[in-house]
Amino acid sequence: MTINISVPSTLATGVAVVLESVLPPGAVWRPEVGAEVRELVRTKFGEDTDSERKRLEVIENAVAVLSRCIPRGDGGAAQTGLVVGQVQSGKTLSFTAVAALARDNNYELIVALTGTSTSLANQSDARLREDLRLDTERDRKWLLLHNPKTESARQLTQVLRDWADKRYRPELKQSVLLTVMKNHIHLANLRDLLSQLDLRGITALVIDDEADQASMNTMVKANLESPTYSRIGQIRNLLPRHTFVQYTATPQAPLLIALTDTLSPDFVKVLEPGDGYVGGEDLFSRGTDAVVRAIPADDLHDDPTQIVDPCPSLVSALRLFFIGVAAEYVDRNPSGNRSMLVHPSHRRDSHGVYANWVRRLKQHWEDLLDHSETEAAQELLQEFEAAYLDLARTVQDGLPQWTGVRENLSRAIRLTHVEEVNARRGQTPTIEWSLHYSWILVAGQAVDRGFTVKGLTVTYMPRGRGVGNADTLQQRGRFFGYKEHYLGYCRIFLPADVLAAFRSYVDHEQDMHNALSRQEREGRSLKDWKREFIMADGLNPTRLGVVSLDYMQDFFSDEWWKQNFPLLAGDRLQENRTVVSDFLGRRNLTEMEGHDERTSAQRHQVDSDVPLSAVLDELLVPYAVAPEDAQEMTGLLLQLRFALRQNPNESCYVAVMSPGEDRRRSVDEKTFKVKQLHQGEAPVQPRQQRGSVYPGDAAIKDPDRVSVQVISLTLTKERGGESIATGVRALAIWVPHRLMKTWVVEA
Numbered sequence: 196m197t198i199n200i201s202v203p204s205t206l207a208t209g210v211a212v213v214l215e216s217v218l219p220p221g222a223v224w225r226p227e228v229g230a231e232v233r234e235l236v237r238t239k240f241g242e243d244t245d246s247e248r249k250r251l252e253v254i255e256n257a258v259a260v261l262s263r264c265i266p267r268g269d270g271g272a273a274q275t276g277l278v279v280g281q282v283q284s285g286k287t288l289s290f291t292a293v294a295a296l297a298r299d300n301n302y303e304l305i306v307a308l309t310g311t312s313t314s315l316a317n318q319s320d321a322r323l324r325e326d327l328r329l330d331t332e333r334d335r336k337w338l339l340l341h342n343p344k345t346e347s348a349r350q351l352t353q354v355l356r357d358w359a360d361k362r363y364r365p366e367l368k369q370s371v372l373l374t375v376m377k378n379h380i381h382l383a384n385l386r387d388l389l390s391q392l393d394l395r396g397i398t399a400l401v402i403d404d405e406a407d408q409a410s411m412n413t414m415v416k417a418n419l420e421s422p423t424y425s426r427i428g429q430i431r432n433l434l435p436r437h438t439f440v441q442y443t444a445t446p447q448a449p450l451l452i453a454l455t456d457t458l459s460p461d462f463v464k465v466l467e468p469g470d471g472y473v474g475g476e477d478l479f480s481r482g483t484d485a486v487v488r489a490i491p492a493d494d495l496h497d498d499p500t501q502i503v504d505p506c507p508s509l510v511s512a513l514r515l516f517f518i519g520v521a522a523e524y525v526d527r528n529p530s531g532n533r534s535m536l537v538h539p540s541h542r543r544d545s546h547g548v549y550a551n552w553v554r555r556l557k558q559h560w561e562d563l564l565d566h567s568e569t570e571a572a573q574e575l576l577q578e579f580e581a582a583y584l585d586l587a588r589t590v591q592d593g594l595p596q597w598t599g600v601r602e603n604l605s606r607a608i609r610l611t612h613v614e615e616v617n618a619r620r621g622q623t624p625t626i627e628w629s630l631h632y633s634w635i636l637v638a639g640q641a642v643d644r645g646f647t648v649k650g651l652t653v654t655y656m657p658r659g660r661g662v663g664n665a666d667t668l669q670q671r672g673r674f675f676g677y678k679e680h681y682l683g684y685c686r687i688f689l690p691a692d693v694l695a696a697f698r699s700y701v702d703h704e705q706d707m708h709n710a711l712s713r714q715e716r717e718g719r720s721l722k723d724w725k726r727e728f729i730m731a732d733g734l735n736p737t738r739l740g741v742v743s744l745d746y747m748q749d750f751f752s753d754e755w756w757k758q759n760f761p762l763l764a765g766d767r768l769q770e771n772r773t774v775v776s777d778f779l780g781r782r783n784l785t786e787m788e789g790h791d792e793r794t795s796a797q798r799h800q801v802d803s804d805v806p807l808s809a810v811l812d813e814l815l816v817p818y819a820v821a822p823e824d825a826q827e828m829t830g831l832l833l834q835l836r837f838a839l840r841q842n843p844n845e846s847c848y849v850a851v852m853s854p855g856e857d858r859r860r861s862v863d864e865k866t867f868k869v870k871q872l873h874q875g876e877a878p879v880q881p882r883q884q885r886g887s888v889y890p891g892d893a894a895i896k897d898p899d900r901v902s903v904q905v906i907s908l909t910l911t912k913e914r915g916g917e918s919i920a921t922g923v924r925a926l927a928i929w930v931p932h933r934l935m936k937t938w939v940v941e942a
Contacts, residue, residue: 220718221462222262228254229299230366231336232292235326239288249469256466257292263462264438267301267398271435277406277460277721279711281475281704282444282669283647283676284468287319290402290442291326294372297400298336301365303358304399304434306385307374308427311409314623315645316342316376319404323374339372344384348391355397377409382426389433399437401430405645406441407448407666410458411741428457445666446707447736450726453743460721465712471679475701478674478687479694485589486682489691490657499545505552509537509655512688513556513635514582516653518600519684520633521607522586525599532650533684534634536673540658541639543617550615550637557608564605579604590683607633616641644670651676652684660696665734668693669700699731702837702936726941727829729837736939745942747826752935755893756831757872760821761925762862762910767819771924775905778814782849787895790888796858796874797889800851807845807901811835814903818926823868830938831928835901838934848897850904857909857921864913872906872927892927902929 240246280286309319412424494506523529616638706729784800876886896902
C-alpha cells in the first residue's frame with residue numbers, strides 16, 4: 196500500500212514530513228519522517244524534480260517497515276518482521292533508510308547484523324557509513340561501533356543514559372549503531388557487551404541482513420541450537436523492547452521454520468524494485484536468448500584441473516567482455532566500473548585454474564595485438580569483430596564504429612585487472628573498485644550472496660545446481676540489478692540445466708511475492724498465512740536442515756487427483772451437492788458415445804469445452820474437501836491457477852459419471868477412505884478383449900487437457916455393505932503433463 200506523504204519543495208528543508216493518510220493495514224503507529232532520512236535520500240538521489248519519485252519511494256518503504264515495528268516506549272515487547280526484495284535490488288538502501296527513520300523517531304539503539312565474511316561485513320559497514328554520512332557530518336547524531344566488545348560498555352552506558360535526561364532535546368542525543376559480523380564469536384562479544392548495559396526503557400531495532408543465510412537454526416532436526424542462531428536468541432533476550440527485522444531476497448527459510456520459532460516473522464514488507472532493475476522475468480521469461488546462453492556440455496568439467504586449455508565458451512565470453520570495455524574507451528575516459536564474473540564452483544583449486552586460463556589468454560592477446568601486422572593477430576581481430584557484431588545486436592544506442600573499438604582493444608585488455616576472490620592466500624581480498632575501471636573476478640562462495648559486483652556485464656558460471664536449493668541458486672544471480680541502461684552489453688553463460696532452473700524460479704518468485712504482498716496489503720500477520728506457493732521445478736525451497744514446518748512438495752503430471760475422503764461432516768455434503776448442481780446446470784452436457792453393451796454405470800454425459808476459469812470459480816474453489824484431501828487439493832488449485840495465468844483461455848473436459856444414479860463404494864470403517872473410486876475396464880477376461888466394451892473410468896478424459904469427473908456415490912461399510920450415506924459427491928481430476936508445475940503447501 197502506498198503511503199501518501201506531504202513533501203515540502205525540497206527534502207533538504209528542516210520542515211518535518213508527516214503522514215497525512217490513514218495508517219496502512221497492519222501499522223501500529225505513525226513514524227515521523229524527519230531530517231535524518233530526508234538527508235539520506237537527498238544525498239543518494241539529489242534534489243532535482245526527476246528524482247523526487249525515487250526519494251519518496253525509499254521514504255514510503257521505510258515508513259511502511261517502521262510503522263509495523265514496536266515504537267519507542269516503556270515496557271517489554273518483541274516483534275519479528277520480514278522485508279523481501281530481489282537480488283541486487285537495493286535492500287541495503289532500504290535498511291539504511293529504516294535505520295535513519297528510527298533515528299528520526301528517537302530509537303536509542305540500532306544493531307545491524309551484516310555479512311558472514313569479513314569482506315561482506317566490511318562492505319555493509321562502509322555502506323552504512325556512506326549513506327548515513329557518518330564520516331562527513333559534524334553533528335555526531337550517531338555513535339557507530341563495528342564488532343564491538345565489552346571494552347565499549349562504559350562509552351555506551353554514558354550515551355544511553357543521556358536519553359534518560361529529559362533536559363535535552365532528543366535531536367541533541369546520539370543513537371547507538373552497532374554493526375556486527377554474523378559470526379558466533381562476534382555475536383558472543385555483542386551479547387557480553389549488552390549484558391553489561393542497563394537496557395530498561397531502551398527501544399532497539401535489530402536489522403538482520405541476508406537473514407535466511409546463517410541466522411536460521413541448522414540443528415533444529417536434532418532439537419539443538421546452532422551457534423549463530425543461539426547467539427542471536429541470547430542477544431534478543433537481553434533487549435527488553437525491540438523489533439528484529441529480517442532482510443532477504445530469498446525468504447523460503449524464514450517462511451518454512453516453525454511458527455513458534457522466535458525468527459518466524461510476524462509481518463512482511465515486499466519491496467518492489469525501481470526503474471531500471473533487471474530481474475528474473477527480464478532475463479529468463481522474455482525471450483532474451485541474445486543475452487542468456489547455455490554453456491555446451493563439452494565445456495563443463497567436474498575437475499577442471501585436468502584440463503589444459505580454456506573452454507571455447509569461456510574464450511567467447513572473454514571476447515565479448517573486452518569488446519564492451521574497449522567500446523567505453525572510444526573518445527572518452529570511462530567512469531564507474533565494468534566487470535566480468537567467472538563463477539566456477541566453491542572449490543578454490545578450480546578458481547586457480549580458471550584464473551590462470553584468463554590471465555594466459557589476456558597475456559596472449561596482448562602479445563598478439565602488439566604485433567597487429569601478423570597473420571595470427573589478424574585472425575584474432577576477426578574473432579573479436581565477430582564478438583563486436585554479437586554485441587551490436589543488443590546495444591540499443593549503438594556501439595562505436597568497429598575501427599574505434601579495434602584501436603582501443605589492446606588498451607582494454609591490458610588495463611583489465613584479474614582478481615581471484617577467495618581465501619586461498621589467507622584472507623578474501625577486498626576489491627578496491629576505484630583502482631581500475633575493468634575487472635575480471637574469479638570466485639565461488641565469496642560472491643554467492645550479498646557481494647556487489649560493480650558494473651557486471653558478463654557472467655560465466657560453469658557450475659551445476661548443487662544440491663538443488665532454490666534460494667541458494669537464486670542468490671548466485673549477481674547478474675541481477677539496476678543495469679537496464681547497459682543490458683545490451685550483458686551476457687550470461689550458464690549450463691542448460693541451471694538456465695532452466697532460473698527460468699522456473701521466476702514463476703516461483705512471482706507467486707511467492709504475490710502471496711506475501713496480499714498478506715501485507717491486508718495487514719494480516721504472517722503467522723496466519725498458510726504457506727502455499729508454486730515451486731521451481733526440480734528444486735527444494737531451501738536447505739532441509741533448517742526447515743521445521745511440515746509441508747508437502749509435489750506436482751501432478753499425466754495423473755489423476757482423486758477425492759479419497761468424500762464423506763464430510765455437518766452441512767458440507769449438501770453444500771457440495773448444491774455447488775455441483777449449480778455448476779452442471781450451466782454446462783452443455785451431451786451423451787458420451789461408446790459401445791452399445793455398456794451398462795448404465797458406464798454411460799456418461801460430457802461437456803468437452805468448459806473454460807478452466809469457470810471450473811475453478813464455480814466448482815473447485817467453493818467445493819469443500821476433508822482435511823485429509825485438503826493439502827493435495829490446495830496444490831492442485833495452485834497448479835491450475837498457474838496454468839490459467841499462463842493461458843487465460845485454457846479449456847477443460849467435464850464428465851458426469853453415471854448420471855442419475857449413485858455408484859456403491861465401500862469405505863474403510865476407521866478412516867472413511869473410499870477403497871476404490873474409479874471403475875475398471877470391461878470385460879476383464881479374456882485378456883485380448885479387455886476394455887473392448889468399456890475402457891475404464893481412468894480413460895474418460897482428454898489426455899492433453901484438464902479433465903474433471905463428477906461422481907455420485909452411495910458409501911457403504913466395508914463389512915456387510917450397510918449404507919452409510921447416499922448422494923455423496925466426489926471429484927476426480929486429470930492434469931496433463933504439459934501443465935506440470937511443482938507446488939509447496941503447508942500441512
